[in-house]
Amino acid sequence: MQSKKTRRMVLLIPAVALVMLAGGYILLCALANTERMLPRTTVNKVDLSGMTREEAVAALKADVKESRSAANFTVAFEGKSYTVAAGDALKYDYKSAVQKVFQKSQSPFILRGLSLLRAVLLGNHSQYAPVIKDVKALEAAIFASGLLKVGHTVQTSYKTEGGQLIFTIGTAGEDVDADALLEKIAEAVEANDYENVISCPDTVGEVKPVDLEQVYQEVHIDPANATLDPERDYAIVEAVTGVSFDKEAAQAALDLAEEGSTVAVDLIYTEPEISAQDLEEHLFTDVLSTFTTQVGGSSNRRTNITLATEKCNGSILTSGSVFSFNNTVGEQTEETGFKLDNAILDGQIVQAYGGGICQVSSTIFAAALYANLEIVERWNHDFVSSYIPAGVDAAVAWDGLDLQIANNHSYPIRMDVRFSDGNLTVDIIGTKKAETPVEIETKTVPSTTPGTLAMETYRKVFNGDKSQFFIEKIADSEYLN
Numbered sequence: 001m002q003s004k005k006t007r008r009m010v011l012l013i014p015a016v017a018l019v020m021l022a023g024g025y026i027l028l029c030a031l032a033n034t035e036r037m038l039p040r041t042t043v044n045k046v047d048l049s050g051m052t053r054e055e056a057v058a059a060l061k062a063d064v065k066e067s068r069s070a071a072n073f074t075v076a077f078e079g080k081s082y083t084v085a086a087g088d089a090l091k092y093d094y095k096s097a098v099q100k101v102f103q104k105s106q107s108p109f110i111l112r113g114l115s116l117l118r119a120v121l122l123g124n125h126s127q128y129a130p131v132i133k134d135v136k137a138l139e140a141a142i143f144a145s146g147l148l149k150v151g152h153t154v155q156t157s158y159k160t161e162g163g164q165l166i167f168t169i170g171t172a173g174e175d176v177d178a179d180a181l182l183e184k185i186a187e188a189v190e191a192n193d194y195e196n197v198i199s200c201p202d203t204v205g206e207v208k209p210v211d212l213e214q215v216y217q218e219v220h221i222d223p224a225n226a227t228l229d230p231e232r233d234y235a236i237v238e239a240v241t242g243v244s245f246d247k248e249a250a251q252a253a254l255d256l257a258e259e260g261s262t263v264a265v266d267l268i269y270t271e272p273e274i275s276a277q278d279l280e281e282h283l284f285t286d287v288l289s290t291f292t293t294q295v296g297g298s299s300n301r302r303t304n305i306t307l308a309t310e311k312c313n314g315s316i317l318t319s320g321s322v323f324s325f326n327n328t329v330g331e332q333t334e335e336t337g338f339k340l341d342n343a344i345l346d347g348q349i350v351q352a353y354g355g356g357i358c359q360v361s362s363t364i365f366a367a368a369l370y371a372n373l374e375i376v377e378r379w380n381h382d383f384v385s386s387y388i389p390a391g392v393d394a395a396v397a398w399d400g401l402d403l404q405i406a407n408n409h410s411y412p413i414r415m416d417v418r419f420s421d422g423n424l425t426v427d428i429i430g431t432k433k434a435e436t437p438v439e440i441e442t443k444t445v446p447s448t449t450p451g452t453l454a455m456e457t458y459r460k461v462f463n464g465d466k467s468q469f470f471i472e473k474i475a476d477s478e479y480l481n
Contacts, residue, residue, distance in 0.1 A: 029113040038105050038119035043097050043126050053102050060094035067092060070194065071130070073185055075147060077176060077200035082145040086185060089141060091133035101126055129192035138185065142178060151175030153205025158215060160267065165219060165245055167210065167254065167263040175205035207259060212251055219267075220244050225274035227318045228412050234316055236279055242270030273410055284414050286432040289370035292425040293363045293387045300339035301356035306419055307337055308357040312364065313417040317407035322376055323415070325361045325396050325403040332357065332398060344395075347382045347480055358395050359387050361403045363426045364415065365394035368405045369474065370438045371413070371428035372461055376404035380477035384453065391442035391455040391477050435464040440474075453479040 037048045037056055046063050048056040068087030075082045104124060107115045118124070132138060142148065152173025159166055180201035188198060223242030228234040250265040257263045295305055311329045332338040332354025341355030358381065365378055366388060379401040384390045394403045407413050411431035418425055439460040447454035455477040462469040 025113045029109055029111075029116075034105055034112070036105065037102060038116060038124050040119050040123040041101055041104075041125075042123070043094075043101055043128060048098075048101070053098055056098045056102065057095055060092075060098060064092045064094065067130070071189075073188055073194060073198055075145065075181065075198045075200045077147060077150060077202070080150070081197070082147050082200075084138075084141050084145045084147075084185065086132075086138055086141050086189070089132055089134045089138035090130035090189065092130045093128070097126070097128040100128070127192050129190055132186055132189055135182070138182065139178070142181060142185075147176050147181070147200065148178065151205055153207065155208055156210050158210075160219065163267050163269075165215075165250070165265040165267055167257070167265070169254075169257045169259055169261050169263065170207040171259045172205045172207050174202050177201040177203035210254055212247055212254070216245070216247055223270045223272045225272045225319065225410060226276040226279040228279075228316065230316070230318070234412075236276050239272040239275045239279075241272065244268045244270070279411070282411065282431045284412070284429045284431070286430060288372075288413065288428040288430045288432065289367050289438070290425065290427045291363055291367040291370060292423050293359060293366075295359060295387070295419065295422050295424050297356060298341055300341040302419075303337075303339050304332070304341060304354050304356045305360055305424060308354075308360040309417045309419040309424065312360060312415060315415040315417075316412055317405075317414075318412045319407055319410055321407055323403075323405045323407075325364065325394075326398060327402075329357065329360075329396075344382045354398075358385070358393070359424060360417065361396045362388045362393040363424050364405070364417065365403055366392050366440075367415075367426035367428050369440050369457075369459055371430070372408075372436060372438050372459070373413070373428070374406040374408040375474055376406050377402050378404075378475055380455075380475070380479065382480050384479050389442060390453065390479060391457040391475065392440065393477075437462045437464075437466060447478065449478060451481050453481055455479070 033050075035052060037051045039049050041048045043056075043060060044063065044067065046059055048059060051059065068090065071085070071087040071090055073084045073086060075084055101124065104115055104119075105112075153175045154170045154173070156170040157168050177200075180203070181198075184198050184201065188194070188196070221240060221243040224240035226239040227237050229237050245265050245267050250263075253263045253265065295302060308329050312325070315323055315328060317323050330336060332352070334353060338354040338357075340351045340353055342349055343352035343355040343358075344350070345352070362385065365375070368375065369392070379395045380391070381393050381395045385393045395401050396403055409430055410433070413428055413430035416427040416429055439462070441458045441460065443456045443458070445454045445456050456473060457475040457477065458471055459474050460469050460471045
């Protein structure tokens with residue numbers, strides 16, 4: 001029989017071992033660092049062992065660029081493989097991934113030793129999948145892969161040939177089902193699966209209706225007369241033949257067309273009114289109007305009129321363009337050569353640089369009236385001018401009042417402005433298509449402002465024998481008495 005001492009030893013050894021194991025485990029729990037990742041910790045194969053939370057976030061963030069470049073899916077369609085580079089469409093929530101694995105080092109004290117042992121022996125490995133943040137970017141990646149170009153549906157096309165617009169109606173065939181493919185890629189992203197080949201779903205394609213309005217915009221050309229190019233020293237620009245087609249007739253024919261058939265629509269060509277040859281032969285051949293005013297006043301006033309005349313002389317207006325007196329003459333200052341002379345400001349006579357140039361603008365205005373040009377902007381003076389009838393003057397002031405005239409004729413016009421021997425003359429030179437005499441009529445009308453003279457200016461335009469005419473009101477004027 002064992003002695004009592006021996007029996008005590010047998011019982012004591014396991015107890016001591018148990019105490020030592022418990023003590024060792026407690027020490028292991030105490031050694032576990034709750035401020036750092038557990039040993040052998042990886043996320044998406046990035047080693048985060050021993051890192052703080054901030055260091056782990058930085059490490060995964062640095063890995064995102066590589067992860068994006070590796071986020072490629074292989075898609076099989078009709079025996080060929082295509083690569084969809086989806087990286088730009090994905091969002092990587094690396095902060096949440098770090099928080100999830102970091103929690104394993106935050107176990108209650110008594111469990112920390114077990115977590116540490118498990119990490120050392122088995123490793124602490126995890127994967128986290130990105131999410132699709134930009135569907136448009138994923139659609140673009142699918143398009144870039146070339147998948148959408150290998151289908152068998154042919155869309156309707158057109159060409160112009162032999163004076164006709166010829167449509168080749170498309171045909172439907174087996175195509176990539178882009179929506180279903182998006183879903184498959186989304187499932188692969190969620191599973192973090194970039195290894196397995198995705199079998200591309202297909203569907204019967206659709207022949208899209210012809211956007212006839214878009215076709216019309218692409219084919220249609222407005223006819224354009226030959227003209228002059230101000231950017232090339234007024235060289236002649238060739239005329240353009242207009243092109244169009246009957247949209248209603250074309251749509252009706254397309255609605256009845258079968259897949260694979262052709263539809264021919266006649267093009268409509270419109271020749272311009274003025275060819276390059278016409279323009280060259282008739283350019284500036286006729287005097288459309290002429291108007292002269294008598295110039296008086298000081299030498300400074302005559303200098304100002306001379307400068308403005310030189311700047312306006314030879315001004316060319318192509319059809320539809322607008323003459324601006326202020327833009328042509330420019331600001332009147334001592335530096336630009338203008339002199340001080342009488343001008344009117346708010347009903348008072350003042351000294352101003354460029355005083356007197358309103359006689360140039362007024363003479364141009366009167367000539368434009370008789371040339372039947374469109375008046376875009378015109379202002380009257382505060383007082384009736386001595387050199388031109390009331391209602392036919394045109395006041396100007398830099399950065400304020402302007403005279404603007406539009407060329408509403410088919411051919412270009414030129415303003416010849418000259419000042420000599422006390423006469424200021426404006427000739428409007430252009431091309432007469434027919435005799436259209438013009439008469440200007442001014443009428444005194446009741447004024448709504450006491451102490452003022454109110455005038456209305458009308459233009460009558462006749463046909464050659466003056467049997468018919470139309471009349472238009474050109475301007476209202478109000479002068480101080």
